[in-house]
Amino acid sequence: MFTTYLVVSLCALAGVSCFLIGALVQQHLSYKKIKSVMVTDSYVYHCRQNIFESLSFLGVKDNITRLSNATPRNTESDSVRKSYSLIEQFALWSRIKAYRAIGRGSYTDTKYNHIADIMKYGFPGLDEIHVYKNFVLSYDRRNRIAHWVCEHLTGDCLTMKDTQKLEKPKAYISDVTIPQMFSADMRDFKNTQFVGGHLASPHNYGCDVVKFLETYKFPNIVPINRKLKNHVWQRLENYVRDMSLEWGSIYVYTGPIFMPQRITFRNWSTRYHVIGMNTVAVPTHFFKIIIRDTTLDNELPFMEGYVVPNAYVDKEMDLLSFLADIRDIEHFAGLRFCDGLQRDRLDLPVSRPSMTDLEQ
Template sequence: MSKFTLALVAGTSAAVGAAASAAVYSFGGRKKPDENPQTIISPVATRTGPTAPYPVPIHAADGRVPTIPPVDPSGIYQYGFPGPVNDLRPASSLVSCFDRARRNPQWVAEHITPASLLKREGDRRHSVFTEDDSIPEKFRAKLKDYFRSGYDRGHQVPAADAKWSQAAMNSTFALSNMCPQVGDGFNRDYWAHFEDFCRRLTSFYPSVRIVTGPLYLPKRDPVDGKWRVSYEVIGHPPNVAVPTHFYKVILAEDGKTGGNVSLGAFVLPNAVISNNKDLKDFEVPMEAIERASGLEFAGLLPPARKKRLCQEVSCSIIVKEYQERQKTMMSPPPVKGNVSGPTAVART
């Protein structure tokens, strides 16, 4: 694991907005045999007016009239909930959660199996990039935002994972499944090899779930030594944030009820990466991604069922020329259990 990458991720804690909840106070009690009836708590009155009603106690247990709050902050809800709103998008090939402020997905989840990769009924030549009209127009990423930006429209769930139907493949081309990615040397090279590694996991695991998304990590200022988050924004006007890094969380299931799940967590910079770079250099603890993203990926998975992916299989990419790699993507995945040969993931 790269000490530099781990230092960046593990030292970051993303601030995630939380919705405020209104506190509702009520008073009540049960009469005891020796209790003075006059000390029993009175019913609750409700204030009415332009703000949302909330209960106001008339008497406290000791008979005193409590102070009525002079303000009602939760009354803002009558005009609408400010947010944040996370647009969930369930589609045939993915489930995603959209970040309106950065016009990028927060996370996109997919599921691949040997059977899903074997079917080839989708053709990307029939798919087109589209804006996601399920997201309000003022918050969505637009096609023009990427025009002459210098960045690829980088799939978070790759089209090659959704060849099992044309509709499934089409669903991966919505901009809510995209982030600006460096093209040559990353999206079209190392990142594509990484996606191929994920597909090759189906040669050993019957079910592979993958969560992918962007990160915006801090960088130490060489002048004052302070850590700051800085990222480019593209668009007209500037709308879409350019992530500094991307993560993939892999949950490879053994297919048994209550069986083991092999976990892998990786963070890659949104930059040119040499093809001879070891994939394990980008492996990080799951908690590091969770702290950096404000997300949690396997909180319900019992520790006894957790395995480390890179201890189960060889975490390495296979480098091919682009045309050769495209041909390989079109070929069926290896038969389950066959972990030999150049297109399989070797078991360690």
């Protein structure tokens, strides 16, 4: 009789163990599949935390942060932890323990922890990604400019000032991670009608001298019409900063567009200037997309898209004149942004930027 109970218990234990192992393996495979898909699908990337929570082992969710009187936690590290299956967490835990056991200190690399914060709404494209302290960009080697730049602006950084004096460098800074043959240099901007413009503005980062100087690196520089830079484009940048001060946190995507022109009824052609010996491409237009978090759970973020021609335009022209459909920006820029509630549907007023214009 005892032998029978022992055999039954062992069989039940083996069955439960096989079930748990199968569940863990299935969770691990599902996590890997989601991670491979979210690299190319910005919507999946945006919803990744909800998906990971639904796949958490035995449906366990962290409800502590939803309590109004809960103790504040490190939500960034918590979201990173949720993006790993239990098998991956165990493998990482074992690796960290082994790393510390041999006396080499902490295994965790915090150098790129800020990427998840900047790229909350996904990567519009994945061509040659470069990560900086204050922004992330995708670089176009053929045109010697960026495909897009993404930055996360907070009101704190706009109101604080670094104790060190912020001095504009005498020349733009080369990025050693990009081969010189695929990069612009200062000579390319001499004797042309175009000047160097910033996709990520240095005036967004007066709180940190390192962040400020990084905006002067060549991957962040594009040829822009001088009068456009000093008037309409500057007003648009000021409007972005005003939004950041008003809402506390916004996400901004900025980049070039090479818009086609109609030649005949059915024929179109893309024509644009190149400058300098490095043949730096001059965009025909620029886009800027502003994303603001919603305060409602499971709601899409608020979005505004602007397209400005790279030419002289009336400096008094209303910024509403440049409001564009984000799907059109995707079409002409060859990028994919997350879904959101666009401004033209929100009927929000556009106020003239109140910040003092800053010379660049």
